[in-house]
Amino acid sequence: MHKNTSSNSSAIPAAAPATTAPVWQSAAYTVYRDSVVQGPHVARALSRRELTSNYRSPANAFQSPRISFKFSLNGKDNEMPPGQDHVLVALPAAGGQTLETPVIVFGQQYLDNTAVPAETYLAPNTPLRIRLDLRPLLAAFQQQGFFQLYNGQKLYKDDFKHVFVAGNAAPLSWDFDNLINKPGLELKDPDGNGIYETTVVLNAHSEEKTTAAHWQASLDVAAFPQLTSDYPLLNALYNLALEEAKRAVEPDGTFRTGQEWAGVWTRDISYSIILAQAALQPEVAKTSLLRKVTPAGRIIQDTGTGGAYPCSTDRMIWAVAAWEIYKTTGDEAWLRKVYPIIKNSIEDDVLVAYNPQTGLVRGESSFLDWREQTYPKWMQPVDIYQSESLGTNAVHFEANQVLAQMADQLGQADVAQTARSRAASIKFGINEHLWLEEKGYYGQFRYGRVYQHLSPKAEALGEALTVLFGVAEGSRPQTVVARTPVMDYGIPCIYPQIAGIPPYHNNAVWPFVQSYWGLAAAKVGNEASFLESLMAVARPAALFLTNKENFVASNGDFSGTQINSSNMLWSLSGALGLVYKGLFGMDFQAAGLRFQPLVPQALQGTRRLTGFRYRGAVLNIEMVGFGQGIKSITLDEQPLPDATLPATLTGSHDVRIELPSVALAASAQNKVAHHVAPMTPAVRYTNGQLTWAPVEGARAYQVLRNGQFAARTTTTEFAVPAASCYAEYQVLAIDAQNHESFASEPLAVEAGKLQRVYDLGTGRSKSGKPYQGYTGQGFVEISKTQNKTLAVPVVVAEAGLYAVDFRYANGNGPINTSNKCAIRTLRRGRQLLGTVVLPQRGVDEWSDWGFSNPILVRLEKGLHPLTLTLEAANENMNGEVNQAMLDYLRLTRID
Numbered sequence: 001m002h003k004n005t006s007s008n009s010s011a012i013p014a015a016a017p018a019t020t021a022p023v024w025q026s027a028a029y030t031v032y033r034d035s036v037v038q039g040p041h042v043a044r045a046l047s048r049r050e051l052t053s054n055y056r057s058p059a060n061a062f063q064s065p066r067i068s069f070k071f072s073l074n075g076k077d078n079e080m081p082p083g084q085d086h087v088l089v090a091l092p093a094a095g096g097q098t099l100e101t102p103v104i105v106f107g108q109q110y111l112d113n114t115a116v117p118a119e120t121y122l123a124p125n126t127p128l129r130i131r132l133d134l135r136p137l138l139a140a141f142q143q144q145g146f147f148q149l150y151n152g153q154k155l156y157k158d159d160f161k162h163v164f165v166a167g168n169a170a171p172l173s174w175d176f177d178n179l180i181n182k183p184g185l186e187l188k189d190p191d192g193n194g195i196y197e198t199t200v201v202l203n204a205h206s207e208e209k210t211t212a213a214h215w216q217a218s219l220d221v222a223a224f225p226q227l228t229s230d231y232p233l234l235n236a237l238y239n240l241a242l243e244e245a246k247r248a249v250e251p252d253g254t255f256r257t258g259q260e261w262a263g264v265w266t267r268d269i270s271y272s273i274i275l276a277q278a279a280l281q282p283e284v285a286k287t288s289l290l291r292k293v294t295p296a297g298r299i300i301q302d303t304g305t306g307g308a309y310p311c312s313t314d315r316m317i318w319a320v321a322a323w324e325i326y327k328t329t330g331d332e333a334w335l336r337k338v339y340p341i342i343k344n345s346i347e348d349d350v351l352v353a354y355n356p357q358t359g360l361v362r363g364e365s366s367f368l369d370w371r372e373q374t375y376p377k378w379m380q381p382v383d384i385y386q387s388e389s390l391g392t393n394a395v396h397f398e399a400n401q402v403l404a405q406m407a408d409q410l411g412q413a414d415v416a417q418t419a420r421s422r423a424a425s426i427k428f429g430i431n432e433h434l435w436l437e438e439k440g441y442y443g444q445f446r447y448g449r450v451y452q453h454l455s456p457k458a459e460a461l462g463e464a465l466t467v468l469f470g471v472a473e474g475s476r477p478q479t480v481v482a483r484t485p486v487m488d489y490g491i492p493c494i495y496p497q498i499a500g501i502p503p504y505h506n507n508a509v510w511p512f513v514q515s516y517w518g519l520a521a522a523k524v525g526n527e528a529s530f531l532e533s534l535m536a537v538a539r540p541a542a543l544f545l546t547n548k549e550n551f552v553a554s555n556g557d558f559s560g561t562q563i564n565s566s567n568m569l570w571s572l573s574g575a576l577g578l579v580y581k582g583l584f585g586m587d588f589q590a591a592g593l594r595f596q597p598l599v600p601q602a603l604q605g606t607r608r609l610t611g612f613r614y615r616g617a618v619l620n621i622e623m624v625g626f627g628q629g630i631k632s633i634t635l636d637e638q639p640l641p642d643a644t645l646p647a648t649l650t651g652s653h654d655v656r657i658e659l660p661s662v663a664l665a666a667s668a669q670n671k672v673a674h675h676v677a678p679m680t681p682a683v684r685y686t687n688g689q690l691t692w693a694p695v696e697g698a699r700a701y702q703v704l705r706n707g708q709f710a711a712r713t714t715t716t717e718f719a720v721p722a723a724s725c726y727a728e729y730q731v732l733a734i735d736a737q738n739h740e741s742f743a744s745e746p747l748a749v750e751a752g753k754l755q756r757v758y759d760l761g762t763g764r765s766k767s768g769k770p771y772q773g774y775t776g777q778g779f780v781e782i783s784k785t786q787n788k789t790l791a792v793p794v795v796v797a798e799a800g801l802y803a804v805d806f807r808y809a810n811g812n813g814p815i816n817t818s819n820k821c822a823i824r825t826l827r828r829g830r831q832l833l834g835t836v837v838l839p840q841r842g843v844d845e846w847s848d849w850g851f852s853n854p855i856l857v858r859l860e861k862g863l864h865p866l867t868l869t870l871e872a873a874n875e876n877m878n879g880e881v882n883q884a885m886l887d888y889l890r891l892t893r894i895d
Contacts, residue, residue, distance in 0.1 A: 020032050020033070023231070023535075023602050023603065024531060024532070024535045024602060026488055026532075027488060028488040028489055028556060029489075029535075029539055029556070031233070031535050031538060031539065032233070033230070033231050033232060033233060034231075034232040034233050035233060035542075036233065036538065036539050036542045036543060038055075038539065038543060038556065040054075041053070041054060041055045041056070041543055042054055043055065043233075043542035043543045043545070044233075045232040045233040045235065045236035045237075045542075047232070047236065048228070048232065048235040048236050048239055049216065049217035049236065049239055050214075050215065050216050050217070050236065051214070051215045051236050051237075051240065051542060051545055052213060052214050052215075053211070053212070053213060053214075053542065053543050053544070053545050054213065055211055055543040055544060057211075057557050057558065057559035058555075058557060059557060059559035059560050063121055063122040063169065063203055064116070064121070064122060065089055065090045065091055065116060065120060065121065065122040065123075066087060066088075066089055066090075066116060067087070067088045067089070067090050067122075067128075067167060067168065067169050067172070067202065068085040068086070068087055068167055068168045069085060069086050069088070069130075069165055069166060069167030069168070069172055070084075070085050070086055070165075070166055070167070071104075071106055071132055071163060071164070071165055071166075071187075072163065072164040072165070072166050072176055072179055073137075073149075073155060073160065073162070073163055074155075074159070074160070074161050074162055074842055074843075074845065075162065075164060075176050075177060075178075075179045075180050075814070075842075076176055076815075076842070077166070077176045077372075077377055078149045078150070078151070078153070078155075079106060079107055079149075079150070080107060080109060080150055081150060081151075081682045081693075082377050082500070082679060082680060082682065083499075083500065083679045083682075083693075083695075083696075084109055085109070085167075086101075086104060086109060086110040086111070087110070087111050087112050088101055088110070088112045088128075089112045089114040089116060090122055090126055090128060090169075090202060091114065091116075091120070092123060092126070098127045098128075098129050098199065099126060099127065099128050099129070100128065100129035100130070100131065101128070101129070101130050101131055102131070103131045103132070103133050103195060104131065104132055104133065105133045105136065106132060106133065106134055106136065106137055107136075107150060122169065122202060122203045123203065124203050124204070125201055125202075125203065125204055126201065126202040126203055127199055127200075127201050127202075128199065128200055128201075128202055129197065129198075129199045130165050130187065130197065130198055130199070130200065131195055131196070131197050132163065132165075132187055132195070132196045132197070133194065133195055134163065134189070134194055134195075134196055135194035135195075137155075137160075138194050141157040141160070145157055145772060146772070146773070146847075147160075153848075154773055154847075155848075156772045156773055156847035156848075158770075158772070158847065159811075159842070159844070159845045159846070159847050159848060161843065161844070161845075162180060162186055163186065163187050163196055164176075164179040164180070164185045164186050164187065165179075165185055165187060165198065165200075166179060166185070168500075168502070169202050169203065170202070170203070170204070171183075171184060171185065171200055171201070171202075171204065172185065172200065172202075173185070173502060173562065174372070174500060174501060174502055175370075175372065175502065175504075175562050176372065177370075177371065177372065177814065177815055177816035177817075178562075178816065180814075184198060184199070184200050185198065185200070186198065211543075211544045211545055211546065211558070212545045212546070213545075214545070215240060215545045215546075217239055217240075217243055218243070219243045219246050219247070221239065221242040221243055221245075221246055222611075223611075224242045224245070224246075224280060224611070225280075225609050225610065225611050225612040225613075226608075226609070226610045226611055227239075227579060227607065227608070227609055228607065228608045228610075229603075229605060229606070229607035229608070230605035230606065230607070231603065231605070233538065233542060234534075234538065234603075237538055237541050237542060237575060238575070238576070238579060240541060240545070240546075240547070240572075241541070241547060241572040241573075241575040241576050242576070244546065244547055244567045244572045245276075245277070245280060245281065245569075245572055245573070245576065247259075247567055248567060248569045248572070249281065249284050250262075252287075253283070253284055253287045254284065254287050254288045254291055255268075255269050255272065255277070255284060255285075255288045255569055256569065257269075257565075257568070257569050258549055258565035258566070258567055258568040258569060259546075259565050259566040259567040259568070260563075260564075260565035260566070261565055261568075264288050264291045264292060265292075265302050266292045266299065266300055266301065266302050266315050266317070266318055267302065267314055267315075267317055267366065267367050268569055268570055269285070269288045269289065269292070269321070269569065270289070270317040270318050270320065270321035271317060271321075271367070271512055271516075271570050271573075272512070272569045272570040272573035273285045273288075273289070273321035273324055273325065273573075274317075274320055274321050274324050274577075275512065275515060275516075275570065275573040275574050275576065275577030275581070276573040276574075276576035276577040276580060276581075277569075277573055278321065278324040278325045278327070278328045278329075278588075279328045279580060279586070279588070279612075279613075279614070280576065282325055282328055282329050282331075285321070285325055286325060286334060289318060289321060289322055289325075289338070290337075292315075292318060293341055294877070294879065295879075296875070296879075297340060297341050297344055298341065298344055298345045298348060298875075299315045299316065299318045299319070299341060299342070299345040300315065300877055301313065301314075301315040301819075301877050302315070302369075303817045303818055303819050303877070304364065304369040304816070304817070305364055305369060305371050305381045305384050305815065305816060305839070306380070306381020306382065306384065306385070306815060306821055306839025306840055307381070307810070307812070307813055307818055307819055307820045307821030307822075307839050307840040307876065307878075308818070308819045308821060308876070308877050309819070309821065309876055309877045310349075310352045310353045310362070310363060310385055310821070310823065310835070310837060311363060311364055311381045311382070311384050311385040311821060311837070311839055312363055312364040312369055312384075313349060313353045313361060313362065313363030313364070313392055313396075314363065314364070314365075314366035314367065314391070314392045314395050315345065316342075316345065316346065316349065316395050316396050316399035317366065317395045317399070318342075318345075319338075319342040319345070319346075319398075319399040319402045319403065320395070320398050320399060320402055322334075322338040322341075322342065322402075323402040323405065323406065324588065326338075326406075326590070327588035327589060327590055328588050328614065328615070329615060330615045330616075330647055335406060335409060335410070336410065338406075339403075339406045339407070339410060342399065342402065342403050342406065343403060343407075343415060346396075346399060346400065346403060346419070346422075347873075348873045348875075349361065349396070350422070351825075351832075351835065351873040352823065352835045352873055352874070353385075353835070354422075355388065357856075358388060358429050358432075358433055358446075359425040359426055359428050359429030359432075359433075360388040360393050360426065360429040360430070360433060360434075360446070361388065361392060361393050361396045361426065362385055362386060362387065362388055363384070363385060363387070363388075363389065363392050364384050364385075364387070364389065364392065365389040365390065365391050365392060365444060365445060365459060365462065366389070366391035366392045366394075366395050366461060366462070366465075367391070367461060367513075368391070368459070368461075368493065368494075368505050370504060370505055370816070371384065371815065371816060372501060373498075373501060373504050373505035373506045374444070374459075374493070374494055374498070374505050374506065375387075375447070375742075376447075376680045376742035376743070376744075376745075377680070378680070378744070378745035379447065380815075380839070380841075380850060381815055381821070381839035381840070381841075382837055382838075382839050382850070382851070382852055382853050383447065383448075383449070385837045385839065385853055386447075386448075386449070386853045386854075387445045387446060387447040387452075388429075388433070388434075388445060388446045388452070389444060389445035389446075389459075389462070390430065390434055390442050390443065390444055390445065390459050390462030390463070390466070391459060391461050391462030391465060392462075393426055393429065393430050393434070393462075394430065394462055394465035394466050394469055394471055395465065396426055397423050397426040397427050397430070397469060397471055398423075398465070398469040400419045400420070400422045400423035400426065401419070401420070401423050401469070403415065403416075403419040404416040404417075404419035404420045404423065405590065407419060409590065427471050430442065430466065430471050431471070431472075431473075431476075433446060433454070434446070434454065435476075436454070436456055439456060439458075439483065440479040440480065440482070440483030440484075441458055441463055441479070441480045441483055441484045442458075442459075442462065442463060442466060442472075442480070443455050443456050443457065443459075444456075444457040444458070444459040444462065444494060445459075447743075448707055448728070448730070448743070448746055449728060449746040449748075449854060450706075450726070450728055450746070450748075450803055450854050450856070450892075450894060451706040451707030451708075451728055451746070452707050453704055453707045453730065453743050455742065456740065457494045457495060457496065457677075458484050458485050458494065458495045459493070459494055460484065460491045460492065460493055460494070460495075460513050460514075460516075460517055461493070461513045461516060461517075463480050463484045463517075463520070464513070464516040464517045464519070464520040465516065465520075466480060467480055467481065467520035467523055467524060468516065468519060468520050468523060477520075477523070477524045478524045478525075478526070480520075481520055481521050481524050481526045481529050481669075482526065482529075482667070482668040482669065482670065483668075483670045484670060485670050485672040486529070486532070486669050486670060486671055486672065487509070487553050487554070487671070487672060487673070487674060488556075488671075489509055489536060489539070489551070489553060489554075489555075489556035490509035490511075490514045490532075490533075490536035490537075490553065491509065491513065491514055491517045491533075491536070492507065492508060492509055492553040493505045493506070493508055493509070493510060493513060493553075494506065495672065495675070496675040496676060496677040496739045497553075497674070497675065497676045497677065498676070498677065498742075499676050499677065499678065499679045499741075500679065502560070502561075502562055503550075503552045503553070503554075503560050503561045503562065504550065504561050504562040504563060507552060507553050507554055507674070508550045508551065508552060508553050508561055509536065509550065509551055509552075509553045509556075510549065510550045510570075510571070511536075511537050511540065511541070511547060511548070511549075511550075511568075511570075511571040511574050511575070512568075512570035512571050512573065512574040513574075514533055514536050514537050514574065515533070515537060515573075515574025515575065515577050515578050516574070517529070517533055518530050518533025518534060518536075518537070518578050518582055519577065519578070519581055519582055521533060522581075522582045522585070522598040525598065525628050525664060525667070526667040526668075526669075527598070527600050527601070527628075527664045527667050528666075528667045528668070528669055529667065529669050530582065530598055530600060531600040531602055531603070532669070533578065533582075534578055534582070534600075534603075537571075537574060537575050537578060538575075539556070540556070540558065541571075541575060544558055544566075546566035546567055547566070547567065547568050547571035547572040547575060548564055548565070548566060548568060548571060549561075549563075549564050549565045549568040549570075549571060550564060551564075553674065554674040579609070580609075580612075582598065583597060583598070583599055583603075583607065583623075584597050584609060584621060584623060584657075585597035585598060589644075590647070591644075591646075591647055592644045592645050592646050592647045593614055593644065593645040593647075594642065594643055594644040594645075595630065595633060595643045595644075595655075595657060596643070597623060597628070597630070597657060597659065598627075598628045599623070599625070599626045599627065599628075599659055600626065601626045601627070601663055601664075603626065604625060604626035604661065605624070605626075606622065606623070606624045607622075607623050608620070608621065608622045608623075609621045609623075614645065614649070615647060615649065615650075616648075616649065616650035616651075617645070617649040617650055617651060617652070617653055618651070618652045618653070619645075619652075619653055619654075619655055620652070620653070620654050620655070621654075621655045621656075621657065622654070622655070622656045622657070623656075623657040623658075623659065624656075624657070624658055624659065625658055625659035625660065625661040626659055626661050627659045627660045627661055627662050627663070627664060628659075628660075628664060629659070629660055630643050630657055630658070630659065630660075631658045631659060631660045631661075632656075632657075632658045633655070633656070633657045633658070634654075634655070634656045635653055635654070635655055636653055636654055637654070637656075640655070643657075675737060675739060677735070677739045677740065677741050677742075678695045678696070678697050678698045678733035678734070678735050678739070678740070678741040679695050679696065679733065679741060680732070680733075680741045680742040680743070680744055681693070681695055681701065681731045681732065681733055681741065681744045682744065682745075683729070683730070683731050683744045683745070683747055684747075685720070685729070685747055685749055688719060688720055688722075689717050689718065689719055689720065690703070690717060690718040690720060690729055690731065690747070691716060691717045692716050692717075692731055692744070693716065694716055695733040695741065697733075697735045697736070698733035698734060698735060698741075699714070699734060699735060699736050700712055700713065700714050700733075700734045701713050701714070701715075701716070701731055701732065701733055701734065702731070702732050702734060702740065703718050703729065703730075703731055704729065704730040704731070704732070704743055705727055705728070705729055706726075706727060706728050707728070707730075710729075718731070720749055723749075725754075725893075725894075725895055726748065726751060726754055726892065726893060726894045726895065727748070727749050728746045728747065728748050728749075729746070729747045729749055730743040730744045730745070730746055730747070731743070731744045732744065748892075751892060754892055754893045754894075755890055755891065755892045755893075756794075756890075756891045757775075757776075757888045757889070757890055757891075758792055758794060758888055758889040758890075758891070759775070759776035759777055759887075759888050760779060760780045760790070760792065760886045760887060760888050760889060761774065761776050761777035761778030761779050761780060761887070761888075762776060762777045762778075764780050764787075764790075765780060765786070765787060766778040766779070766780060767779055767780055767781040767885060769781065769846070769885070771809060771846040771847050771885060772847045773809075773847040773848070773849050774849070774885075774887045775807070775887055775888060776887070776888060779809075779885045779886055779887045780885070780886050781883065781884075781885055781886075782822065782824065782868070782870070782883065782884055782885075782886060783881075783882065783883040784870065784880070784881075784882050784883070788869065788870045789867055789868070789869045789870070790867065790868040790869075790886070791865065791866070791867050792866045792867070792868065792889050793863055793864065793865050793866065794863075794864050794866055794889070794891055795862070795863050795864075796859045796860065796861055796862060796863075796864060796891075797861065798861055798893070799858075799859065799860045799861045800858070800859070800893050800894070800895055801856060801857070801858050801859075801893070801894040801895045802856070802857055802858070802859050802891055802892060802893055802894060803854035803855065803856055803890075803891075803892040803894055804826065804833070804854065804855045804856075804857060804866070804889065804890070804891055805836075805851045805852045805853065805854045805855070805889075805890050805892075806836060806838070806851065806852045806868075806886050806887075806888070806889055806890070807849055807850070807851055807886070807887040807888050807890065808822075808838045808849065808850065808851070808852055808884045808885060808886050808887065809841065809845075809846050809847065809848060809849050809850075809884065809885040809887075810822055810838050810839060810840050810841050810883070810884045810885070811840070811841065811842060811843065811844045811845045811846035811848070812840050812881055812883060813840040813843060814840065814842060814843050815839075815840060815841065815842065818840060818878075819876060819877035819878045820840055820876060820878045820881045820882070820883070821837065821838065821839045821840060821876050822837075822838035822839075822876070822882050822883055822884035823835060823836070823837055823838070823874040823875075823876055823882065824836045824838070824868045824869060824870060824871075824874055825868070825869050825870075825871045825873070825874055826855055826866065826867070826868055827866070827867050827869060828857070828864055828865065828866055828867075829865055833855055833857050833866075834855035834856075834857070835853075835855075835873075835874070836852050836853065836855065836868060837852060837853050838852050838884040846885060849887060851890070854892070856894065866889070868886075870882065
């Protein structure tokens with residue numbers, strides 16, 4: 001166990017008095033009325049305005065000296081196959097010299113087999129000089145103009161910008177997309193001899209505490225609702241959240257995302273507004289939402305994978321937040337302002353991202369917008385666009401429900417009917433295609449290329465939203481809450497975890513997600529899950545003395561995640577939302593405020609919420625007892641029908657709620673240990689056989705054909721049956737606990753004979769740009785000024801189902817940020833066939849070619865006049881740059 005070395009530890013008792021019964025206890029930590037105890041760490045409320053903590057992160061303790069790393073060209077994982085790394089044992093060098101690697105040739109694995117003595121750990125502040133031989137790459141540039149990577153891709157000389165080192169020990173990181181933003185991880189060759197070097201300091205250690213030891217309220221929050229209860233710790237944490245909510249408002253009247261995150265972010269503010277800020281700070285909420293609207297009156301999708309929209313499509317949570325503001329304020333002018341923004345944004349999404357075959361919406365999992373943290377490494381941004389994820393579909397379902405309710409309020413019956421129809425289609429699609437009957441919860445996403453496979457990972461936010469928004473029906477809401485995996489420190493964003501990926505979304509708990517999970521638990525009356533959610537949000541806030549963005553799921557520590565911030569808007573909003581919407585059960589509706597409280601028996605007593613502003617009224621609420629359901633409720637000492645305050649209420653009023661104080665039926669949770677799923681197999685096809693290297697921890701492998709089960713094997717090969725039609729194969733590894741890896745990259749076996757290529761550089765306005773790596777006669781440029789309509793007549797020899805895609809390049813930005821994804825509409829004559837998405841592939845990497853999403857279309861024998869057109873719905877979030885280079889159109893017969 002980590003020994004506490006804080007100089008403040010003696011000032012705070014190591015545990016609560018023995019006579020004090022815990023409010024809640026687990027193997028990881030204990031919560032008392034006034035304190036949290038986690039091993040040697042104690043946080044205590046001295047009053048409702050003061051907290052102390054002796055917490056010190058154990059991040060530097062007991063780190064293994066075995067360092068895994070690899071090199072990265074241009075910030076991509078492109079040196080060796082996933083799972084194949086260099087290994088160095090970082091024991092102190094003789095004579096105090098700087099530890100250094102041998103000169104490692106790019107692509108040739110180096111393994112240090114030095115034995116590590118028992119109880120030997122990586123020393124703090126260990127300098128490591130890293131040396132890399134890039135002469136083979138440089139020679140290839142000179143001889144042929146490109147270097148062929150392990151995966152067959154070609155890196156051209158003009159596209160070579162940087163070389164980095166990635167790894168498993170800070171400051172090294174496996175976050176390839178952000179290596180460029182981490183000082184010291186880029187290797188340089190100042191003398192030009194082809195040997196690139198850098199020196200990093202491993203396990204850098206600071207004696208300074210990285211969280212405060214003391215919090216004393218210093219801001220005037222009297223204008224906010226005031227909470228008092230029999231629980232000093234919860235009172236103080238509520239006031240801490242109020243103070244941080246006030247600190248989260250910028251001088252321009254918008255929300256600041258977090259102490260380390262300036263600016264307004266669509267999903268952050270929206271989830272925060274829904275949780276608490278619509279009720280707490282509605283004017284700031286309005287200003288913030290309107291900051292995230294384009295000049296054309298569309299909701300802005302924040303930057304993200306592949307140039308953001310439409311690879312990411314969760315911007316529609318904005319609509320749910322806008323509706324929440326209307327429900328808390330009754331502001332008709334606000335309703336009329338946001339209605340057309342929501343309507344137009346959804347209508348664009350219908351054209352660009354809705355899949356009529358499944359009823360689902362394409363795009364990245366909501367808020368899980370860091371590609372490698374939740375997706376297999378082989379998935380490119382275009383694959384993420386093609387996927388259909390749980391959380392994002394729940395968001396679109398609710399956004400359409402919101403549009404329908406707004407249209408009802410405004411007398412737009414046709415719009416309401418259409419929106420409800422879309423919502424019903426999405427709801428059906430979620431329950432039909434994403435539900436895992438054997439697990440009792442929904443899978444995270446469908447993914448693949450031509451064919452889709454459902455990932456069985458649990459995804460906490462999406463699971464919670466299906467319950468809160470009413471996607472799950474019948475017994476499913478209760479089942480989802482009871483059976484979704486939960487760990488000792490809270491509900492992880494995903495479960496199980498991904499091998500080789502450091503904590504951020506992977507192996508992490510986010511308090512705002514925990515808060516939505518808690519509200520879902522309260523809705524279905526799962527007392528155990530709701531109480532643990534309250535504690536899982538209180539523990540880190542108390543120990544860290546701030547509402548952090550996230551923490552490591554496996555150890556509960558804030559240190560070790562790739563990025564973190566204090567005073568995080570959606571975390572503090574979650575803490576407040578658990579009080580307003582959870583304990584007090586405030587359900588804001590268009591016609592009034594309904595109370596549906598749930599108070600766990602462990603938190604029984606009297607609690608008061610005074611000065612709560614609801615539309616034109618100010619409420620002083622007293623609630624006594626415990627349990628779910630209301631024994632009696634009065635408004636100004638008169639019975640309150642249906643426990644609902646009318647929206648027309650004005651003035652100051654007293655509400656008193658008496659709970660039944662009857663123990664609820666025992667409720668279940670699926671408590672699980674930390675678990676890492678197997679690595680994703682890397683599969684090859686030769687001579688009628690699929691083969692792959694053994695995956696560590698795998699006891700069996702499952703083969704998929706066209707997204708469906710084909711075989712199970714304990715060997716690392718599979719004989720492919722002869723077939724005359726298109727067949728796409730994948731392999732996934734299964735471990736002893738029956739958890740599966742991601743499916744391998746889809747491999748279209750012998751697809752060449754089913755394909756025809758139409759060179760776009762022949763007979764058209766061929767681009768004169770000096771990019772390399774194209775095929776045929778050249779390539780064409782498409783932009784907002786060039787080739788806005790591109791005609792490509794294709795001839796089909798035999799009727800059938802075909803996949804249409806394009807080989808393209810887009811060097812307008814990195815894979816992980818910016819907003820310049822190119823979008824086009826594919827038509828046959830006037831018939832809409834689908835949207836072609838051409839995401840960014842790297843900064844100025846115009847010789848890096850890949851394929852767009854495949855569009856499936858049934859074609860009869862003969863000539864088909866296909867056109868690729870820039871249409872109004874194809875606007876991206878940049879507005880000016882909507883550009884790509886097209887090499888050829890590929891037509892593949894599927895059946």
